[in-house]
Every structure is written in structure tokens, then in C-alpha cells.
Amino acid sequence: CDMCAAAFDGSGCELECDAQETCGNNGRCTPEGTCECFEGFTGEGCLRCAEGYTGSECARECSAEDSCNGNGRCTDGGCECFEGFAGDSCDMCINGLSGSECDISCDAETTCSDHGRCTEDGQCACFPGFTGASCDECDADKVGGAECGL
Template identity: 40%
Template sequence: GWTGADCNTWVGSGEVQVCDKSCDALVDCNGRGRCQNGDGEGMCVCFDGYEGEHCENDISVSEALPSCGCGTSGGDCGAICSALETCHGHGRCSGEDGSCLCFAGWTGADC
């Protein structure tokens, strides 16, 4: 297998395998998000109030997405999103129009 802070030191015998650098020490979310594995690469999922590839940008409280319970969204968390708008776990359902608001690194109508 692979080891080391940069996941670049092969320790073992036999065929060398591809190193999965998902969420290793090289992915820094500036303490404003958490690293999430995706397609073999680590990426930041920013906490409310932050955005950017490494959660480096502050967004004002009025622009931040509310932290609503499961299945609800909107400014007062009163909007119910259908089970079809789960955004594959890579975004949040917008209570305003039922569309997906994708987390950093994810795109598409349903993330």
C-alpha cells in the first residue's frame, strides 16, 4: 500500500497500485469546512457562511444557506423538498424552487 503525508511512498510487494489521495493532508479547508472524498480526490464541503474551493471566502450571514433539518429548506426552514430532490448527497435542495444547490466541486441539475 501507500503511506506518507503525501501518499507517495510505496510499502509492499507486488504490483504498484494507484494512490488514492482522497482527503489527505494536502486538502486544506481552512478550518471552515470538511474534506469529502470524490472521484479519487479530496474536496472541501464548506460550512454555512463560507464558499470557495478551500472555503476561503466568507459570505455574509444574509447570503448563507440556513441550516435546516432533513427534508426542509428555505429562509424559515418551512419549505419541504421532495425525496426526489436529494441532490445525491452532494448538495441541498432549495425550498424556493426545488432545485439543487450543489456543494463545492459538484455540478449538474442534481449534483
């Protein structure tokens, strides 16, 4: 009989490869004792999603344009966002950036004096009671203090 026992392979049955342990159940053992990954999986031990696949089972095809909004690339079950972008689908800007390309610098704490929020075009939208390009002035009907509410 020239068959090897389970988990052993090679000409003298000296190579140990268990598909479940060595290949993460995501591939099969080759005669050389290495893993040959199933479709959708890659890497040592077949533990990562191959390019273009995503999800816990690496079964869902991932298109950078569809899944990552064109702002990242598909990797290991999700999106790896390009510089400036964030979120599971790369559909948000990192803190301090705004705009459709996440290339407009606006930090609410400094740019808007912590009295407003940054808009899509990098301008400040002031909180009630504040005005000015940097939200550093009180509305005409408000007086004094850092809170502009007196």
C-alpha cells in the first residue's frame, strides 16, 4: 500500500501537513507538505483573503471601486483606505481633513476655535452664539466671554 496516513505526505510519508491545522481549513496539503489554498484564500496557512475577495469566509468578491468607494483597495476581508480616507468602506475623511478627496485641511478645534464644525469645503459652520470665519466672535445679540452666551 503506497498511501500515507492522514496528515502525512511525501515519498516516504515524512512530510506532515494537516489541512485543518496547517492550511486553516482553507486549502489542501500538497505532496510537498505545503498548502494549496482554495479560491479566495492566500498566504502562509491560507489565512488571508486573496486580492479581490473579502468577508470572514473570503467568499465575497471585493471591488475597490464598489466596496471601497474608489478610495482604497481590497485586502484581508475589508478595505485598506488610501491616505486621508477612513471608515470600513473608505467613505469618510480622517480627522482634520474634509472634501470629496479628503484633501482639505480643517481641524474644528483649531480652525473653528472649537466653536464650530468643519464643512465639506473646509469652512467653519459655527455653533449657536458664535460667528466669523473661525467662529471666534460672538453673534451680535450675544456678549462677552468665551461662551458667547451671556
